[in-house]
Amino acid sequence: MSREEILSLPPTVDLATGNRVFGIGRSTGYTLAKEGRYPCKLIRVGSTYRVVTADLHRALDLATAQGAA
Structure with missing residues (x-):
């Protein structure tokens, strides 16, 4: 998934989507x-x-990048 797709995810996502973001099976x-x-x-x-998207952003170090542009 692209950075923009990850940042536009809803507040929670299913485990399959979380797995895809992290690149795990x-x-x-x-x-x-x-x-x-x-x-x-x-x-x-x-x-x-359900994967908490805000925490997913933090795990990928995207939490601070969301407000920057």
Whole structure:
């Protein structure tokens, strides 16, 4: 995904989108999530995971870049 696409994501995204942003596969992403080792904050909703986009931005060091231009 491009930087602009990542910065325009909604407040939370599904785990598949988070995996795509980090460049990790489905199995690895779910394993990391289940073990509590995912590279950013997750919210568990029932049996699904939601990736917190603001934390994803921080993990990629895009948090400060969003306001700059």
